[in-house]
Structures are given as structure tokens and as C-alpha cells.
Amino acid sequence: MASNAQDTLPLPAFDRALELRELLAGINTERLAAALRQLLGAPFALCAVNGECLVGEALDTAICRVPLRAELETVGYLLVQQEDDAPAAATLIELLLQGAARYQMASTLHLHAVNDDYARLQAQHSALLESEARYKELAATLEQRVAEQLRTIEHTRLQLYQAEKMAAVGQLAAGVAHEINNPIGFINSNLVTAQSYVSDLAEVVECIAQGAAAADISAVMQRKDLVFVLNDFQKLLTESSSGAQRIAAIVRNLKGFANIDGSDEEVADLNGIVRGVCNIVLREITRHAGLQLQLADGLPATRCRPAHLGQALLNMLLNAGKAITGQGTITVTTALDDGRLRLQIADSGVGISAEVLPRIFDPFFTTADVGSGTGLGLTVSRDIITAHGGDITVHSTPGQGTVFTILLPVRD
């Protein structure tokens, strides 16, 4: 680490060979010199191996020259102008040097260890800083990532709801196709008959145009049975017209389910919505069930999304139809209940068991075979009711039937 390198000077090895100068570094040489002078009572010198005098006075000649040893080697000499006390003084000095060596080695080693510990702490510290920065960054982006996830989930949910809507509408397709095919079939056949009637009439008109005698014209009219033709022509036109109206009505009701996502709020009549949905669903569910409408008169109109409410009702009617395995009835009731609109869908079907009942509004919960339902029908219905500020409750008795009760606020 750069800062660390600036803080610490390069350390010498703790076990390097120490010269006499270094060994004397921590010792007060003036007091040492004074003490030796007093002990020896003669001039003396402490010299390094190269002859340099470090303590005492430089002596050109000496009576006695004692080597000073540290560890195994001579590190210097004691020169004295007398010889009696020199060996003892040298021993004292060697002991002093030993202590100095011990101190220097230990202190240098200690510094090495401290530097090393410091470097390890620095490394640890920078690793911690790095991981702290990582966590900070993670925390900063966490919110964004959660938002992204939420967007993905919401998108998927919308796709699933769309799939659910398509499934519900798809179930109706067969029935609706039959509803439309039937009037188209008889309108078509009526038109073919009408064409032959027109050619009969044309023949009579041709006779008149050629100035034929009244008796001849009458004969042709007789032969063509024009009285019947005109009568029947009128009838089949009336019949075709009512067929076309039936198709128009079916298409009008279907339009309620088209473009659900873009549908706007409008003030609508709940009974109208119920009738529209029942018309569409009639054939699909009345194969083995009777559908009864008990719609209260004079319900206040309310601001709502009719297409959405229609889908909610459609889902519940289809469910009711599936619940009836043999013969049974579905009763749809509307009423004003303590200032709120009440819509009830009751069936005499198999009912829902107590274990299953709390889960029926859960997304993807289905008792149908895999692939035959999305498990979102009731979830979507509940979401629509909740979005309208309403409540949906269910009451069921296994073997007897199920009643869904929807309460909606009346809004201007």
C-alpha cells in the first residue's frame, strides 16, 4: 500500500551482523568512558575492528590489547596502557554488548512484526472497504431492481388476465356461432325462395306489358298462385328481418366484451349489463340448466366500467354452469340493499367443500383439469369488483349449491 510505504522506513534485518558502533549506540559513552577510566586508572580506547576509536582516547601504542567478542566473533578491541585489569574490563564490556545485541535484535524484530501486523490490517481494512462499497451499491440499486421486478410481475399478470379473458370468450364462441348461424341459415333460404317469387312476378308483369287480355293474365296469375306468393313473400321478409335483428342483438351484446382494456367508465344500468351477458351466455349454460332472472325495477344507474362488470358476471355464470352436472337452475338476482346494488348469482350445483372455499379467489387455484382453466376466473372477478369499490362474498353448501353475493356502491 502506498500510504503504508511512506509511513515506514525500510527496516534492517533483525538478525544482521552488528558492528561495535551499532552495539554501543544505545549506551551513554561519556559515562562508560568515565567509569572505565576510574576502573582501569590508565588511558584506554575502545576500537572497532578497523581500528577506529569509538570510546576513550586514541592510543598509538598500547600495553595491552584485548579482543571484544560478540557471539562468536571479534567486534573490536580494548586498548589499555596497563594490563592487570584489562581482561576483567573486557568481560564487563562484552556483557554490556551482549545486552545491547539482545535489545537491538528484539526491538528490530518487534518493529518487523508490528509493520507486518499493520500491513495485514491495512489489507483487511481495504478488503472491508471494498465489500462495504459493494453493499452500498447493492443497496442503492436494490430499489430499482425491485421496481423492475414489480413491472415484470405486473406485465405477466396483465398477460395472464388477458389469457383468462380470451379463454372465457373462447368458451362462448361455439354457442355464439350457432346463435348467428341459425338466423343466417333461414335468411339465406328465404332469399332463395324470394328469388323464385320475383321471377314469377316478372312473368305476370311481362304479360301485362305485352297488352295480353285480362283472361290470359288471370290464367298466368292462377298458374303461378300469385295470391300465395305475395302472402308468403311478405311473411318471409318479416321473418328475415327479425333474423337480422337477432344477429344485430348478438353482435351488440358481444361488443360489450370487445375492447375490455380500453373501456371507459360510463353511467350504466346494472340490469342492462346482466341482460346483455345472459343473452350471450344463454346457449352455453342452458344446455342443462335453467336460467332465471329476478331483476328489481327502478335500480339507480351507477358510474362503472360496464365491460368489466360484464366480464366478472360472465366468469361467474360460466362457473355456475360448470357446477351443475345434472339438471339445475341458475338464478341471477338484482336488488337495492341498504343503498348499495346487490347482484347475486345462485346455482343448484355441486357446491364447494369447506377446504377449498377459502382458496377459490387465489390466483391459479383451480379444481378443473390441467389445461382446461387458467385458475384466474374468480380472481379476475374479485379484482374487478374490488376496483369498483365493491365486495364479493361466497356461501356454499356441498351438494346443494353456491351463492355469490356482490355488493356495489352507487356512484354518480
Add this chain to the structure above:
Amino acid sequence: MADLDEQAHRLTLKLVYYGPALSGKTTNLVRLHDLLAPELKGEMMVLETKNDRTLFFDLLPLGLSAPSGLLIKLRLFTVPGQVAHDSTRKAVLSGADGVVFVADSQRNQAINNAGSFENLIDNIGRVGQDPATLPLVAQFNKRDLPEILSEQQIMEQWRGTPWPVLFACALQGRGVIETLAELLGRVYQAVDPRLALGKDHGLDQQQFITGLLGGSHGQ
């Protein structure tokens, strides 16, 4: 690393006694100091705390003059074994020419031995040396105690490693010289190619070992 001072005509070799706390590293040095009779033997420098635990190191200097006149200085160091002193251990290990790993033979010390040996291998790398080439011998100490791993168990564990295993009872002085002799042979072989102790200084491996151990040791 073997430190050859041409000017002072001196070669310094550093051997380090490494191992877990209380395995007997200092005792090895104390017994060697008592038992060896080399040409040169210095005072043993002991730096210990009050409760007999090594805080910095111990140092035993031994010396031998080669026929060429080269002074060969052998410095035996111990490290503090306690886990907390790792930085000190690393600093003492730095520049070693050989290592004795002193393990405690007692069964309940197996984990400490393993931890310390792993630490030794780590530190050899951290001071820039290669565990594969640095001369190293293992000594299982305290053979006189009960509840120790048998020699067979230990040899089984160390079979497949490149390191020789020796057995010792340092307190009684058994095995300490053999351990040092084994390491000295390996150190000689490691440094001879570079320093030419035999060729230039007239000192073969046997003379090197005998001279540093002294007397009849190492024969």
C-alpha cells in the same frame, strides 16, 4: 539465505526451530547448548516472558572454521509458537537456510501440530521461499509422555511427504543432536552447489556436520 561475507571471510547459516506452542523448541536449543562441543560455541541468548513462553526468539550460535579459513557461523533460532505471534514467526523465519518442525507427540496435540505446520508452509511462501526446496525435517518430541501417537502411526501419516521424521525427548536430550545432524546434511547439500564448500573450502558434508556438532557426534 546463506549469507557469505567475503570481506569478513564468514558464512552465516540460519536454522529455525518452528512448531506449535510448548512443543519444546527452546528445550531443543538448551540441550544442544549443553551437549554440543563444536569448535566455537556462543552464549545462548534467551528472550522469554515471565511464564517461560518465548516472546521473540532464542538464539544459539555455533561456529566452525573450514580448512580454507572461512568461518562458518551457524545460528539456531526458535520462534514463538503461540498463534497470535504470527508476524514475529514470519520475521524470524525470513532468510532461513533450514527448518526443524518440532511437533508434540501427544494425541491431543494433533490439531495444533497440523495448524502450525500449515502456518509454517504458508510463511515459507510469504518470506519468498519454496517449501519444496527449503531443507526441512520434522521432529516428534516428548516421546517420554503417556498418551502419545505411536511411531508407526506418525510414520504412516508422514509417508508420502518429502520430509524425514525424527523422534526425540528433548528434556532428556534424546534425539536433539540426531535431528540437527539430519537437517545439517540437507542444508549442506542445498548450499554446496552455490558456495562450493567442498571444492573451494575443503569441507565435505561429514566434516561440516561433525565440526558443527563437535566431538564424536554425527560420526
